[in-house]
Amino acid sequence: MSKKRIVTCTINGRDESFLCQPRQTLLEVLRDVLDLTGTKEGCSNGNCGACTVLLNGAAVDSCLVLAVECEGVEIETIEGVADHGRLAPVQQAFLTNAALQCGICTPGFIMSTQALLHENPNPTEEQIRFYLAGNLCRCTGYDKIVRAVQQTADHKIADAP
Amino acid sequence: MLKTPALNTLRALKVLHLTAALRQNARKARYLFHKLSVTTQGVAVTVGAKRWNSRHPADILGDNSERRHFDPHSSRSPHMRDFEYQCPRSLAAAVALFAEHNGSARPLAGGTDLIDHIRAERLTPDVVIDIKRIPELNVLECSDQGLRLGAAVCCRRICATEEIYRHYTALHDSCSIIGGIQIQNRASVGGNICNAGPAADSTPSLIALDAVCVIAGPNGPREVPAESFCVSKGQTVLERGELLVELRFPARSPRSGSHYRRFIPRNEMDIAVVGVGASVTLDEAGTTILDARIALGAVAAAPFFAAPVSQALIDQPATDETYAAAGEVARQMISPITDMRGTREFRLHVTGVLVERVVREAVARAAAT
Numbered sequence: 418m419s420k421k422r423i424v425t426c427t428i429n430g431r432d433e434s435f436l437c438q439p440r441q442t443l444l445e446v447l448r449d450v451l452d453l454t455g456t457k458e459g460c461s462n463g464n465c466g467a468c469t470v471l472l473n474g475a476a477v478d479s480c481l482v483l484a485v486e487c488e489g490v491e492i493e494t495i496e497g498v499a500d501h502g503r504l505a506p507v508q509q510a511f512l513t514n515a516a517l518q519c520g521i522c523t524p525g526f527i528m529s530t531q532a533l534l535h536e537n538p539n540p541t542e543e544q545i546r547f548y549l550a551g552n553l554c555r556c557t558g559y560d561k562i563v564r565a566v567q568q569t570a571d572h573k574i575a576d577a578p
Numbered sequence: 579m580l581k582t583p584a585l586n587t588l589r590a591l592k593v594l595h596l597t598a599a600l601r602q603n604a605r606k607a608r609y610l611f612h613k614l615s616v617t618t619q620g621v622a623v624t625v626g627a628k629r630w631n632s633r634h635p636a637d638i639l640g641d642n643s644e645r646r647h648f649d650p651h652s653s654r655s656p657h658m659r660d661f662e663y664q665c666p667r668s669l670a671a672a673v674a675l676f677a678e679h680n681g682s683a684r685p686l687a688g689g690t691d692l693i694d695h696i697r698a699e700r701l702t703p704d705v706v707i708d709i710k711r712i713p714e715l716n717v718l719e720c721s722d723q724g725l726r727l728g729a730a731v732c733c734r735r736i737c738a739t740e741e742i743y744r745h746y747t748a749l750h751d752s753c754s755i756i757g758g759i760q761i762q763n764r765a766s767v768g769g770n771i772c773n774a775g776p777a778a779d780s781t782p783s784l785i786a787l788d789a790v791c792v793i794a795g796p797n798g799p800r801e802v803p804a805e806s807f808c809v810s811k812g813q814t815v816l817e818r819g820e821l822l823v824e825l826r827f828p829a830r831s832p833r834s835g836s837h838y839r840r841f842i843p844r845n846e847m848d849i850a851v852v853g854v855g856a857s858v859t860l861d862e863a864g865t866t867i868l869d870a871r872i873a874l875g876a877v878a879a880a881p882f883f884a885a886p887v888s889q890a891l892i893d894q895p896a897t898d899e900t901y902a903a904a905g906e907v908a909r910q911m912i913s914p915i916t917d918m919r920g921t922r923e924f925r926l927h928v929t930g931v932l933v934e935r936v937v938r939e940a941v942a943r944a945a946a947t
Protein backbone atom coordinates (compact mmCIF):
# COMPACT_ATOMS: atom_id res chain seq x y z
CA MET A 418 0.00 0.00 0.00
CA SER A 419 1.37 3.40 -0.96
CA LYS A 420 2.26 5.74 1.83
CA LYS A 421 -0.19 8.47 2.68
CA ARG A 422 0.93 11.95 1.85
CA ILE A 423 0.23 15.33 3.35
CA VAL A 424 -1.33 17.75 0.91
CA THR A 425 -1.62 21.44 1.77
CA CYS A 426 -4.03 23.62 -0.15
CA THR A 427 -6.65 26.33 0.26
CA ILE A 428 -10.26 25.20 0.40
CA ASN A 429 -12.94 27.90 0.34
CA GLY A 430 -10.40 30.47 1.49
CA ARG A 431 -9.10 28.43 4.43
CA ASP A 432 -5.71 26.78 4.58
CA GLU A 433 -6.16 23.03 4.87
CA SER A 434 -3.84 20.06 5.18
CA PHE A 435 -5.04 16.52 4.71
CA LEU A 436 -3.63 13.03 4.46
CA CYS A 437 -4.45 10.98 1.41
CA GLN A 438 -3.32 8.03 -0.64
CA PRO A 439 -2.23 8.66 -4.24
CA ARG A 440 -5.19 6.65 -5.52
CA GLN A 441 -7.76 8.84 -3.79
CA THR A 442 -9.48 11.38 -6.00
CA LEU A 443 -10.14 14.93 -4.88
CA LEU A 444 -13.83 14.00 -4.73
CA GLU A 445 -13.18 11.13 -2.30
CA VAL A 446 -11.04 13.33 -0.08
CA LEU A 447 -13.53 16.20 -0.07
CA ARG A 448 -16.40 13.90 0.88
CA ASP A 449 -14.80 11.19 3.01
CA VAL A 450 -11.83 12.93 4.63
CA LEU A 451 -12.90 16.57 4.88
CA ASP A 452 -16.65 15.93 5.28
CA LEU A 453 -17.45 18.43 2.55
CA THR A 454 -20.32 16.33 1.25
CA GLY A 455 -21.95 19.13 -0.75
CA THR A 456 -19.92 18.01 -3.76
CA LYS A 457 -21.79 15.05 -5.22
CA GLU A 458 -20.63 11.90 -6.92
CA GLY A 459 -22.48 11.05 -10.11
CA CYS A 460 -20.86 8.98 -12.82
CA SER A 461 -17.25 9.00 -11.56
CA ASN A 462 -15.91 9.15 -15.09
CA GLY A 463 -16.15 12.77 -16.07
CA ASN A 464 -19.42 12.77 -17.95
CA CYS A 465 -21.97 14.25 -15.57
CA GLY A 466 -20.25 17.16 -13.83
CA ALA A 467 -22.02 16.57 -10.48
CA CYS A 468 -18.63 16.69 -8.75
CA THR A 469 -17.58 20.02 -10.31
CA VAL A 470 -15.36 22.17 -8.10
CA LEU A 471 -13.16 25.15 -8.95
CA LEU A 472 -9.42 24.51 -9.02
CA ASN A 473 -7.58 27.84 -9.11
CA GLY A 474 -10.83 29.31 -10.45
CA ALA A 475 -11.25 26.74 -13.25
CA ALA A 476 -14.17 24.31 -13.21
CA VAL A 477 -12.97 20.69 -13.11
CA ASP A 478 -14.52 17.29 -12.42
CA SER A 479 -13.13 16.40 -8.98
CA CYS A 480 -13.61 12.68 -9.75
CA LEU A 481 -10.87 13.01 -12.39
CA VAL A 482 -8.38 14.86 -10.18
CA LEU A 483 -6.09 13.04 -7.77
CA ALA A 484 -6.03 14.65 -4.36
CA VAL A 485 -2.21 14.52 -4.34
CA GLU A 486 -2.19 16.76 -7.42
CA CYS A 487 -3.76 19.55 -5.37
CA GLU A 488 -0.62 20.60 -3.49
CA GLY A 489 -0.62 24.39 -3.29
CA VAL A 490 -3.82 24.98 -5.27
CA GLU A 491 -6.95 26.93 -4.38
CA ILE A 492 -10.12 24.87 -4.29
CA GLU A 493 -13.65 26.24 -4.13
CA THR A 494 -16.55 23.93 -3.41
CA ILE A 495 -20.29 24.48 -3.08
CA GLU A 496 -19.79 25.00 0.68
CA GLY A 497 -17.91 28.22 -0.08
CA VAL A 498 -20.62 29.79 -2.24
CA ALA A 499 -23.03 31.07 0.43
CA ASP A 500 -21.80 34.01 2.51
CA HIS A 501 -22.20 33.28 6.23
CA GLY A 502 -25.46 31.45 5.75
CA ARG A 503 -26.82 33.95 3.22
CA LEU A 504 -27.44 32.38 -0.17
CA ALA A 505 -25.39 33.71 -3.05
CA PRO A 506 -27.37 35.26 -5.94
CA VAL A 507 -26.84 32.16 -8.09
CA GLN A 508 -28.23 29.88 -5.37
CA GLN A 509 -31.22 32.18 -4.86
CA ALA A 510 -31.85 32.20 -8.62
CA PHE A 511 -31.84 28.39 -8.76
CA LEU A 512 -34.41 28.36 -5.94
CA THR A 513 -36.60 31.08 -7.42
CA ASN A 514 -36.63 29.43 -10.84
CA ALA A 515 -37.14 25.92 -9.45
CA ALA A 516 -34.06 24.89 -11.40
CA LEU A 517 -33.73 21.59 -9.56
CA GLN A 518 -35.71 18.58 -8.52
CA CYS A 519 -33.60 15.86 -6.93
CA GLY A 520 -30.69 18.25 -6.42
CA ILE A 521 -27.79 15.91 -7.08
CA CYS A 522 -26.60 17.87 -10.10
CA THR A 523 -27.20 21.28 -8.49
CA PRO A 524 -23.87 21.84 -6.68
CA GLY A 525 -22.05 21.05 -9.93
CA PHE A 526 -24.27 23.39 -11.95
CA ILE A 527 -23.77 26.17 -9.42
CA MET A 528 -19.98 25.80 -9.45
CA SER A 529 -19.95 25.81 -13.27
CA THR A 530 -22.18 28.89 -13.25
CA GLN A 531 -19.80 30.63 -10.86
CA ALA A 532 -16.91 29.95 -13.24
CA LEU A 533 -18.97 31.04 -16.27
CA LEU A 534 -20.11 34.35 -14.78
CA HIS A 535 -16.62 35.09 -13.56
CA GLU A 536 -15.28 34.67 -17.11
CA ASN A 537 -18.24 36.17 -18.89
CA PRO A 538 -20.62 38.29 -16.75
CA ASN A 539 -23.16 38.67 -19.55
CA PRO A 540 -23.41 35.39 -21.47
CA THR A 541 -25.91 34.68 -24.23
CA GLU A 542 -28.25 31.69 -23.91
CA GLU A 543 -26.08 29.78 -26.37
CA GLN A 544 -22.94 30.53 -24.38
CA ILE A 545 -24.65 29.37 -21.19
CA ARG A 546 -25.76 26.11 -22.79
CA PHE A 547 -22.32 25.49 -24.25
CA TYR A 548 -20.56 26.24 -20.95
CA LEU A 549 -22.90 24.02 -18.95
CA ALA A 550 -22.71 21.12 -21.44
CA GLY A 551 -20.42 19.27 -19.04
CA ASN A 552 -23.15 19.17 -16.39
CA LEU A 553 -26.00 16.72 -16.79
CA CYS A 554 -29.43 17.01 -15.16
CA ARG A 555 -31.88 14.14 -15.54
CA CYS A 556 -34.83 15.76 -13.76
CA THR A 557 -35.75 19.25 -14.90
CA GLY A 558 -34.46 19.54 -18.38
CA TYR A 559 -32.20 22.50 -18.83
CA ASP A 560 -34.52 25.45 -19.53
CA LYS A 561 -35.08 26.36 -15.89
CA ILE A 562 -31.38 26.07 -15.17
CA VAL A 563 -30.54 28.34 -18.09
CA ARG A 564 -33.16 30.85 -16.89
CA ALA A 565 -31.65 30.78 -13.40
CA VAL A 566 -28.21 31.52 -14.83
CA GLN A 567 -29.61 34.33 -16.98
CA GLN A 568 -31.36 35.83 -13.95
CA THR A 569 -28.17 35.67 -11.90
CA ALA A 570 -26.27 37.46 -14.65
CA ASP A 571 -29.01 40.11 -15.00
CA HIS A 572 -29.07 40.78 -11.25
CA LYS A 573 -25.30 40.96 -11.03
CA ILE A 574 -25.22 43.50 -13.84
CA ALA A 575 -28.06 45.50 -12.27
CA ASP A 576 -26.32 45.46 -8.88
CA ALA A 577 -22.94 46.47 -10.26
CA PRO A 578 -22.00 50.05 -9.31
CA MET B 579 -2.62 -4.00 12.85
CA LEU B 580 -4.94 -5.14 15.59
CA LYS B 581 -4.80 -8.68 16.86
CA THR B 582 -8.08 -10.20 17.99
CA PRO B 583 -9.48 -13.74 17.65
CA ALA B 584 -12.11 -12.37 15.31
CA LEU B 585 -9.41 -11.00 13.09
CA ASN B 586 -7.79 -14.44 12.87
CA THR B 587 -11.15 -15.88 11.81
CA LEU B 588 -11.33 -13.15 9.23
CA ARG B 589 -7.92 -14.04 7.83
CA ALA B 590 -8.82 -17.73 7.68
CA LEU B 591 -12.07 -16.91 5.89
CA LYS B 592 -10.21 -14.74 3.45
CA VAL B 593 -7.84 -17.57 2.54
CA LEU B 594 -10.79 -19.93 2.03
CA HIS B 595 -12.55 -17.33 -0.08
CA LEU B 596 -9.53 -16.72 -2.28
CA THR B 597 -9.03 -20.46 -2.73
CA ALA B 598 -12.62 -20.87 -3.81
CA ALA B 599 -12.31 -17.91 -6.15
CA LEU B 600 -9.13 -19.31 -7.67
CA ARG B 601 -10.80 -22.67 -8.25
CA GLN B 602 -13.62 -20.75 -9.89
CA ASN B 603 -16.15 -22.14 -7.47
CA ALA B 604 -18.41 -19.11 -7.74
CA ARG B 605 -21.14 -20.28 -5.32
CA LYS B 606 -18.69 -21.12 -2.59
CA ALA B 607 -16.75 -17.91 -3.14
CA ARG B 608 -19.93 -15.84 -2.95
CA TYR B 609 -21.00 -17.58 0.24
CA LEU B 610 -17.58 -17.09 1.84
CA PHE B 611 -17.44 -13.48 0.82
CA HIS B 612 -20.79 -12.95 2.44
CA LYS B 613 -19.49 -14.54 5.64
CA LEU B 614 -16.38 -12.41 5.35
CA SER B 615 -18.46 -9.24 5.18
CA VAL B 616 -20.59 -10.26 8.15
CA THR B 617 -17.51 -11.18 10.20
CA THR B 618 -15.89 -7.89 9.28
CA GLN B 619 -18.86 -6.03 10.69
CA GLY B 620 -18.44 -8.16 13.79
CA VAL B 621 -14.78 -7.20 14.06
CA ALA B 622 -15.62 -3.55 13.60
CA VAL B 623 -18.14 -3.85 16.42
CA THR B 624 -15.73 -5.88 18.60
CA VAL B 625 -12.91 -3.39 18.46
CA GLY B 626 -15.34 -0.49 18.43
CA ALA B 627 -13.38 1.53 15.94
CA LYS B 628 -15.29 4.46 14.57
CA ARG B 629 -13.24 4.77 11.43
CA TRP B 630 -14.34 1.31 10.30
CA ASN B 631 -17.79 2.39 9.38
CA SER B 632 -17.21 1.38 5.80
CA ARG B 633 -17.52 -2.25 6.99
CA HIS B 634 -15.24 -3.52 4.31
CA PRO B 635 -12.87 -6.44 4.96
CA ALA B 636 -10.15 -4.68 2.97
CA ASP B 637 -10.09 -1.76 5.40
CA ILE B 638 -9.21 -4.13 8.23
CA LEU B 639 -6.91 -6.48 6.40
CA GLY B 640 -5.14 -3.58 4.78
CA ASP B 641 -5.37 -4.57 1.16
CA ASN B 642 -7.76 -3.64 -1.56
CA SER B 643 -7.93 -6.76 -3.68
CA GLU B 644 -11.59 -7.34 -2.84
CA ARG B 645 -12.71 -3.77 -2.80
CA ARG B 646 -14.07 -3.59 -6.33
CA HIS B 647 -16.23 -6.66 -5.82
CA PHE B 648 -17.78 -5.34 -2.66
CA ASP B 649 -21.46 -4.45 -2.53
CA PRO B 650 -22.43 -3.60 -6.09
CA HIS B 651 -25.47 -1.74 -4.79
CA SER B 652 -23.45 0.66 -2.68
CA SER B 653 -23.62 4.27 -3.82
CA ARG B 654 -19.89 4.60 -3.23
CA SER B 655 -17.72 4.02 -6.23
CA PRO B 656 -14.94 1.53 -5.67
CA HIS B 657 -11.48 2.77 -4.81
CA MET B 658 -8.98 2.72 -7.56
CA ARG B 659 -6.30 0.11 -7.23
CA ASP B 660 -3.19 1.24 -5.42
CA PHE B 661 -0.35 3.12 -7.11
CA GLU B 662 2.55 5.38 -6.20
CA TYR B 663 2.63 9.04 -7.23
CA GLN B 664 5.66 11.02 -8.34
CA CYS B 665 5.81 14.64 -9.42
CA PRO B 666 9.18 15.43 -11.05
CA ARG B 667 10.05 19.09 -11.66
CA SER B 668 12.43 18.58 -14.57
CA LEU B 669 12.37 16.65 -17.83
CA ALA B 670 15.60 14.83 -16.94
CA ALA B 671 14.11 13.69 -13.63
CA ALA B 672 10.96 12.49 -15.41
CA VAL B 673 12.90 10.51 -18.01
CA ALA B 674 14.99 8.94 -15.22
CA LEU B 675 11.81 7.97 -13.34
CA PHE B 676 10.24 6.34 -16.39
CA ALA B 677 13.47 4.42 -17.03
CA GLU B 678 13.61 3.31 -13.40
CA HIS B 679 10.08 1.92 -13.48
CA ASN B 680 10.65 0.12 -16.75
CA GLY B 681 7.19 0.20 -18.25
CA SER B 682 5.13 0.04 -15.05
CA ALA B 683 4.74 3.83 -14.88
CA ARG B 684 2.18 5.99 -16.66
CA PRO B 685 2.40 9.73 -17.27
CA LEU B 686 -0.39 11.88 -15.81
CA ALA B 687 -1.22 15.20 -17.45
CA GLY B 688 -4.92 16.13 -17.27
CA GLY B 689 -5.87 12.65 -16.12
CA THR B 690 -9.22 12.74 -17.89
CA ASP B 691 -8.38 9.50 -19.70
CA LEU B 692 -5.82 7.99 -17.34
CA ILE B 693 -7.86 8.15 -14.13
CA ASP B 694 -10.87 6.66 -15.87
CA HIS B 695 -8.69 3.88 -17.33
CA ILE B 696 -7.20 3.09 -13.91
CA ARG B 697 -10.60 3.06 -12.25
CA ALA B 698 -11.94 0.67 -14.87
CA GLU B 699 -8.66 -1.31 -14.64
CA ARG B 700 -7.99 -1.04 -18.34
CA LEU B 701 -4.62 0.30 -17.19
CA THR B 702 -2.87 -0.90 -14.05
CA PRO B 703 0.25 1.23 -13.51
CA ASP B 704 2.29 0.80 -10.33
CA VAL B 705 3.46 4.38 -10.53
CA VAL B 706 1.71 7.48 -11.85
CA ILE B 707 4.14 10.22 -12.85
CA ASP B 708 2.61 13.69 -12.84
CA ILE B 709 4.25 15.61 -15.69
CA LYS B 710 2.27 18.84 -15.30
CA ARG B 711 4.97 20.61 -13.30
CA ILE B 712 7.75 20.13 -15.86
CA PRO B 713 8.45 23.50 -17.56
CA GLU B 714 9.11 21.97 -21.02
CA LEU B 715 5.66 20.41 -21.07
CA ASN B 716 3.96 23.73 -20.32
CA VAL B 717 5.52 25.77 -23.11
CA LEU B 718 3.11 27.80 -25.24
CA GLU B 719 5.04 30.04 -27.63
CA CYS B 720 3.97 31.49 -30.94
CA SER B 721 6.64 33.25 -33.00
CA ASP B 722 7.95 33.66 -36.58
CA GLN B 723 9.42 30.19 -36.18
CA GLY B 724 5.99 28.68 -35.61
CA LEU B 725 4.13 27.37 -32.58
CA ARG B 726 5.59 25.39 -29.68
CA LEU B 727 2.94 23.63 -27.64
CA GLY B 728 3.91 21.71 -24.49
CA ALA B 729 2.34 18.28 -24.29
CA ALA B 730 0.64 19.05 -20.95
CA VAL B 731 -0.97 22.37 -21.93
CA CYS B 732 -4.71 22.08 -21.34
CA CYS B 733 -7.35 22.71 -24.00
CA ARG B 734 -8.76 25.81 -22.31
CA ARG B 735 -5.38 27.52 -22.31
CA ILE B 736 -5.10 26.74 -26.02
CA CYS B 737 -8.59 28.15 -26.67
CA ALA B 738 -7.71 31.32 -24.79
CA THR B 739 -4.58 31.98 -26.87
CA GLU B 740 -5.25 34.65 -29.49
CA GLU B 741 -2.38 33.59 -31.83
CA ILE B 742 -3.69 30.02 -32.00
CA TYR B 743 -7.17 31.29 -32.79
CA ARG B 744 -5.78 33.50 -35.55
CA HIS B 745 -3.17 31.23 -37.18
CA TYR B 746 -3.86 27.64 -36.05
CA THR B 747 -7.64 27.84 -36.05
CA ALA B 748 -8.19 24.10 -36.55
CA LEU B 749 -6.43 23.47 -33.24
CA HIS B 750 -8.69 26.04 -31.58
CA ASP B 751 -11.74 24.34 -33.14
CA SER B 752 -10.67 20.95 -31.77
CA CYS B 753 -9.87 22.15 -28.27
CA SER B 754 -13.15 24.02 -27.94
CA ILE B 755 -15.24 20.88 -28.60
CA ILE B 756 -13.33 18.25 -26.61
CA GLY B 757 -15.54 17.29 -23.65
CA GLY B 758 -17.16 20.01 -21.57
CA ILE B 759 -15.48 22.96 -19.86
CA GLN B 760 -14.44 20.76 -16.92
CA ILE B 761 -12.62 18.39 -19.26
CA GLN B 762 -11.08 21.23 -21.29
CA ASN B 763 -9.64 22.70 -18.11
CA ARG B 764 -7.63 19.51 -17.55
CA ALA B 765 -7.25 17.57 -20.80
CA SER B 766 -4.18 18.20 -22.95
CA VAL B 767 -3.62 17.83 -26.68
CA GLY B 768 -0.48 15.80 -25.89
CA GLY B 769 -2.60 13.39 -23.86
CA ASN B 770 -5.17 13.20 -26.63
CA ILE B 771 -2.62 12.02 -29.21
CA CYS B 772 -0.82 9.70 -26.74
CA ASN B 773 -4.13 8.07 -25.84
CA ALA B 774 -4.39 7.26 -29.57
CA GLY B 775 -8.18 7.05 -29.78
CA PRO B 776 -9.41 6.57 -33.36
CA ALA B 777 -11.87 9.44 -32.84
CA ALA B 778 -9.48 11.84 -31.06
CA ASP B 779 -10.66 15.36 -31.88
CA SER B 780 -7.33 17.16 -31.80
CA THR B 781 -5.20 14.69 -33.77
CA PRO B 782 -6.67 15.48 -37.24
CA SER B 783 -5.92 19.16 -36.57
CA LEU B 784 -2.33 18.35 -35.59
CA ILE B 785 -1.90 16.36 -38.79
CA ALA B 786 -3.51 19.04 -40.96
CA LEU B 787 -1.33 21.73 -39.37
CA ASP B 788 1.77 19.57 -40.02
CA ALA B 789 2.77 19.24 -36.35
CA VAL B 790 5.88 17.36 -35.25
CA CYS B 791 5.93 15.41 -31.99
CA VAL B 792 9.08 16.00 -29.93
CA ILE B 793 9.83 12.93 -27.81
CA ALA B 794 12.28 12.53 -24.91
CA GLY B 795 13.50 9.16 -23.75
CA PRO B 796 16.33 7.07 -22.35
CA ASN B 797 18.02 7.05 -25.79
CA GLY B 798 17.81 10.80 -26.24
CA PRO B 799 15.30 13.04 -28.03
CA ARG B 800 13.70 12.32 -31.38
CA GLU B 801 11.00 13.80 -33.58
CA VAL B 802 8.08 12.08 -35.26
CA PRO B 803 5.49 13.75 -37.56
CA ALA B 804 2.02 13.80 -35.96
CA GLU B 805 0.64 11.72 -38.85
CA SER B 806 2.98 8.82 -37.99
CA PHE B 807 2.61 9.07 -34.20
CA CYS B 808 -0.52 6.94 -33.78
CA VAL B 809 -0.02 3.44 -35.13
CA SER B 810 -3.36 1.91 -34.28
CA LYS B 811 -6.14 2.11 -31.70
CA GLY B 812 -4.36 2.86 -28.40
CA GLN B 813 -0.93 2.31 -29.98
CA THR B 814 1.68 4.99 -30.57
CA VAL B 815 5.29 5.01 -31.70
CA LEU B 816 6.42 5.76 -28.13
CA GLU B 817 8.96 3.18 -26.93
CA ARG B 818 9.20 2.05 -23.33
CA GLY B 819 10.37 4.95 -21.15
CA GLU B 820 9.66 7.59 -23.79
CA LEU B 821 7.61 10.71 -23.17
CA LEU B 822 5.94 13.20 -25.52
CA VAL B 823 7.37 16.62 -24.62
CA GLU B 824 5.92 19.09 -27.10
CA LEU B 825 4.24 19.59 -30.42
CA ARG B 826 5.99 21.88 -32.88
CA PHE B 827 4.05 23.53 -35.68
CA PRO B 828 5.69 25.24 -38.66
CA ALA B 829 4.98 28.95 -39.21
CA ARG B 830 1.88 29.54 -41.31
CA SER B 831 2.19 30.75 -44.88
CA PRO B 832 0.31 33.91 -45.86
CA ARG B 833 -3.29 33.30 -46.97
CA SER B 834 -3.60 30.07 -45.01
CA GLY B 835 -6.69 28.87 -43.19
CA SER B 836 -7.62 25.76 -41.27
CA HIS B 837 -10.69 24.11 -39.78
CA TYR B 838 -11.73 21.04 -37.83
CA ARG B 839 -15.27 19.75 -37.68
CA ARG B 840 -16.79 16.48 -36.57
CA PHE B 841 -20.18 14.88 -36.93
CA ILE B 842 -21.93 13.95 -33.68
CA PRO B 843 -25.62 13.27 -33.11
CA ARG B 844 -25.69 15.58 -30.09
CA ASN B 845 -24.77 19.26 -29.88
CA GLU B 846 -21.73 18.75 -27.66
CA MET B 847 -20.09 16.27 -25.26
CA ASP B 848 -19.95 13.40 -27.74
CA ILE B 849 -17.48 11.25 -29.62
CA ALA B 850 -16.91 11.90 -33.31
CA VAL B 851 -18.65 9.64 -35.83
CA VAL B 852 -16.40 11.26 -38.44
CA GLY B 853 -13.91 14.09 -37.91
CA VAL B 854 -12.13 16.11 -40.58
CA GLY B 855 -9.22 18.52 -40.19
CA ALA B 856 -8.08 20.69 -43.07
CA SER B 857 -5.46 23.31 -43.74
CA VAL B 858 -5.22 25.18 -47.04
CA THR B 859 -3.06 27.92 -48.54
CA LEU B 860 -4.36 30.10 -51.38
CA ASP B 861 -2.47 31.93 -54.12
CA GLU B 862 -2.24 35.72 -54.14
CA ALA B 863 -5.43 36.13 -56.10
CA GLY B 864 -7.21 33.92 -53.57
CA THR B 865 -8.69 31.74 -56.32
CA THR B 866 -6.36 28.73 -56.47
CA ILE B 867 -5.40 26.31 -53.70
CA LEU B 868 -1.59 26.16 -53.54
CA ASP B 869 -1.30 23.71 -50.70
CA ALA B 870 -3.69 21.52 -48.73
CA ARG B 871 -3.45 19.00 -45.91
CA ILE B 872 -6.51 16.94 -45.03
CA ALA B 873 -6.71 14.54 -42.09
CA LEU B 874 -9.54 12.15 -41.31
CA GLY B 875 -10.57 10.82 -37.90
CA ALA B 876 -12.90 8.05 -36.68
CA VAL B 877 -12.90 6.24 -40.05
CA ALA B 878 -9.84 4.06 -39.40
CA ALA B 879 -7.93 2.58 -36.47
CA ALA B 880 -6.10 5.89 -36.06
CA PRO B 881 -6.57 9.41 -37.45
CA PHE B 882 -4.52 9.67 -40.64
CA PHE B 883 -3.20 12.05 -43.29
CA ALA B 884 -5.38 11.70 -46.38
CA ALA B 885 -2.75 12.29 -49.07
CA PRO B 886 -5.02 11.56 -52.09
CA VAL B 887 -7.65 14.03 -50.80
CA SER B 888 -4.95 16.67 -50.29
CA GLN B 889 -3.62 16.00 -53.82
CA ALA B 890 -7.12 16.41 -55.24
CA LEU B 891 -7.14 19.99 -53.90
CA ILE B 892 -3.61 21.19 -54.71
CA ASP B 893 -3.38 23.49 -57.76
CA GLN B 894 -7.12 23.38 -58.19
CA PRO B 895 -9.48 26.36 -58.29
CA ALA B 896 -11.13 27.12 -54.94
CA THR B 897 -14.62 26.19 -56.08
CA ASP B 898 -17.47 23.98 -54.89
CA GLU B 899 -16.70 21.51 -57.69
CA THR B 900 -13.16 21.05 -56.34
CA TYR B 901 -14.44 20.49 -52.79
CA ALA B 902 -17.02 17.97 -54.02
CA ALA B 903 -14.34 16.11 -55.98
CA ALA B 904 -12.13 15.99 -52.85
CA GLY B 905 -15.09 14.64 -50.86
CA GLU B 906 -15.53 11.91 -53.43
CA VAL B 907 -11.82 11.00 -53.24
CA ALA B 908 -12.16 10.76 -49.45
CA ARG B 909 -15.16 8.41 -49.83
CA GLN B 910 -13.19 6.23 -52.21
CA MET B 911 -10.10 5.92 -50.04
CA ILE B 912 -11.63 4.99 -46.66
CA SER B 913 -13.00 1.73 -45.37
CA PRO B 914 -14.76 2.56 -42.09
CA ILE B 915 -16.38 0.05 -39.77
CA THR B 916 -19.93 -0.17 -38.50
CA ASP B 917 -20.23 0.39 -34.75
CA MET B 918 -22.60 1.83 -32.16
CA ARG B 919 -21.92 5.35 -33.39
CA GLY B 920 -22.64 4.80 -37.07
CA THR B 921 -22.79 2.34 -39.90
CA ARG B 922 -20.13 2.00 -42.57
CA GLU B 923 -22.49 3.46 -45.19
CA PHE B 924 -23.32 6.44 -43.00
CA ARG B 925 -19.66 7.13 -42.29
CA LEU B 926 -18.83 6.94 -46.00
CA HIS B 927 -21.54 9.47 -46.79
CA VAL B 928 -20.74 11.83 -43.90
CA THR B 929 -17.02 11.81 -44.67
CA GLY B 930 -17.66 13.20 -48.15
CA VAL B 931 -20.03 15.86 -46.86
CA LEU B 932 -17.68 16.90 -44.05
CA VAL B 933 -14.61 17.10 -46.30
CA GLU B 934 -16.51 19.48 -48.59
CA ARG B 935 -17.70 21.67 -45.76
CA VAL B 936 -14.44 21.72 -43.83
CA VAL B 937 -12.38 22.61 -46.91
CA ARG B 938 -14.87 25.33 -47.87
CA GLU B 939 -14.58 26.86 -44.37
CA ALA B 940 -10.77 26.59 -44.36
CA VAL B 941 -10.65 28.35 -47.75
CA ALA B 942 -12.98 31.08 -46.49
CA ARG B 943 -10.69 31.62 -43.51
CA ALA B 944 -7.63 31.68 -45.74
CA ALA B 945 -9.29 34.27 -47.96
CA ALA B 946 -10.17 36.40 -44.92
CA THR B 947 -6.57 36.69 -43.68
